[in-house]
Amino acid sequence: MLFSDLVVIGGGPAGMSAALAAAGHGIKVTLLERMESLGGQLVKQTHRFFGSESEYAGTRGIRIADILREKVESNRLIDCRRGSTALGIYEDGVVTFEEGTQYKKVNMDRLVVATGASEKMLVFEGNDLPGVYGAGAVQTLMNLYGVLPGRKVLMVGAGNIGLIVTYQLLQAGVRVAAIVDAADHIGGYLVHASKVRRCGVPVLLGTTIRAALGTTEVEGAVIQKLDSHFHPIPGTEQRLDVDTVCLSVGLSPLTELLRLAGCKMRYIPALGGFVPVHNSYMQTSRSDIFVAGDASCVEEASSAMMEGAIAGLSAAISLHVPSAGILEQRERRIRELAALRAGDVGAKIRNGLAVMAD
Ligand SMILES: Cc1cc2nc3c(=O)[nH]c(=O)nc-3n(C[C@H](O)[C@H](O)[C@H](O)COP(=O)(O)OP(=O)(O)OC[C@H]3O[C@@H](n4cnc5c(N)ncnc54)[C@H](O)[C@@H]3O)c2cc1C
Structure with missing residues (x-):
């Protein structure tokens, strides 16, 4: 059995951002990614990204994946496990995963689920x-x-x-x-x-x-x-x-693990379908589980990275780490995410989140 302050499932932009944000405040992270490469959807994106300038807009998706991967791999607090598919989440804080031909377990205090989405x-x-x-x-x-x-x-x-x-x-x-x-x-x-x-x-x-x-x-x-x-x-x-x-008719959040963990789910078409109910700190109805990226609502890489950072910081805050400026950092990320969703383009997501908060 492995032990980790924080387990992050999914090594896409949301999961990598969550791991980096938490590790930035001294949290030991285990990052599980089922593929042999980190980056999620970004590794296929050869075009220059739209989105937020603070989140690499104008840079090719594949390059954004490289930038995040280099940061994750050089961070000694992040145990990055590629080729590791998370299989189950249990009440006692155990996450099970398959790595190669082996079935393994990691005991966590906090969990961020950033598994992305599947095609409709x-x-x-x-x-x-x-x-x-x-x-x-x-x-x-x-x-x-x-x-x-x-x-x-x-x-x-x-x-x-x-x-x-x-x-x-x-x-x-x-x-x-x-x-x-x-x-x-x-x-x-x-x-x-x-x-x-x-x-x-x-x-x-x-x-x-x-x-x-x-x-x-x-x-x-x-x-x-x-x-x-x-x-x-x-x-x-x-x-x-x-x-x-x-x-190319839309994506559905990949939320099976969250359902399995007993997180409250709601069907909100504007967010992509069944989504885990979560607050602005990306915390689900299970106080030890956070969500980020397309798994929380189908949107884009910029918002996935911001949500990942908020989820990672929130997980760290809930572990009571005495780290200077962490609350201000999270508030800044929340404001940036709201700014990204302002205007016509973000109206659908804003409406979906309002339904969730109802
Ligand atoms: C064609 C296309 C073009 C796009 N263009 C843009 C653009 O220009 N600008 C923009 O901002 N966004 C764009 N996007 C959207 C963007 O790529 C996604 O919103 C973003 O990748 C979501 O990040 P994520 O980390 O939530 O999910 P993903 O990138 O999907 O990453 C999820 C990761 O979780 C892993 N995973 C899933 N289940 C498990 C499990 N059980 N165990 C372990 N690992 C698991 C997956 O292998 C994957 O690596 C585009 C998407 C597509 C498909």
């Missing part, structure tokens, strides 16, 4: 055919393993992820026949939409996928226009010659 699926005929991918899977194939998912792609979803992955497909020499989105507006930033449009990719709004065609793999796709109530308009079906369908 869409129901349509043929959605189980090989060649239907989530956008994150396409990014992993291309940017981690150097493998093209196909030659001609239909992208479903015109949010930031759909637009960015479309651009990365074009950069890799893949043809993108169209981006379709059921909404009547583009969900992602206009700068990303303009870039793919300039490359000749049509963005078809009020349009969805009806079917992926083929018997053993994708050989085409049927798209169809929707009316203002999202009902298919008969006679508007169009067949596209594609061998890949890429779904």
Whole structure:
């Protein structure tokens, strides 16, 4: 059995920020990351990030991952365990995990869960055919393993992820026949939409996928226009010659471990689905468990890093560390997060958090 003041599950931007914030105040941290590399989603992001300047906006995601990884790896208070998948959280403060072929246990005083999110699926005929991918899977194939998912792609979803992955497909020499989105507006930033449009990719709004065609793999796709109530308009079906369908229709927080630990959960669509109820200190209904990043609500890397820092500082404060300036530091991070969420872009998250506080 290992012992640790603080266990952090997840080595993405949120988890690394939590570990660094707590270690900065003398807390011994065990960081569990199931992959062999730290960075979470960032290791696939070759584009320059939007978000907050204090959280590396304008820097490529993969570089942000390097910056955080170097800090974590050089911090002697952080025991960074890669290839370690957390499996369970128990009432007595034990976290179980699989490391290589071994089943291990760590006894913790405080826990930060920063497990990120998983991709949402869409129901349509043929959605189980090989060649239907989530956008994150396409990014992993291309940017981690150097493998093209196909030659001609239909992208479903015109949010930031759909637009960015479309651009990365074009950069890799893949043809993108169209981006379709059921909404009547583009969900992602206009700068990303303009870039793919300039490359000749049509963005078809009020349009969805009806079917992926083929018997053993994708050989085409049927798209169809929707009316203002999202009902298919008969006679508007169009067949596209594609061998890949890429779904970018949202993310769901990965919260199974938090449920297992007995944390109170609520279904709040604006935050991505089932989320752990938490306060502005990122503390869940279990006073020893904190949450950060996409696991708390699906947002972006800047907010994930800020939430991670707040969660790490809160865990340290709850352990009563006599560390100068720690309360002020946490208040500053909370103010920065609120500033990031001000304005139109943050309205959805603000509304979701207001529902949670109800
Ligand atoms: C295509 C795309 C483009 C994006 N562009 C931007 C952008 O420009 N700007 C921006 O701010 N954000 C962007 N984002 C969003 C950003 O990447 C995420 O919001 C951010 O990575 C969330 O950080 P996180 O640490 O919460 O989760 P993640 O980055 O997902 O990290 C979670 C980590 O937890 C690990 N994990 C999960 N379960 C376990 C377990 N049981 N045991 C151990 N480890 C576990 C995972 O392996 C992973 O490493 C983009 C996302 C995508 C997909």
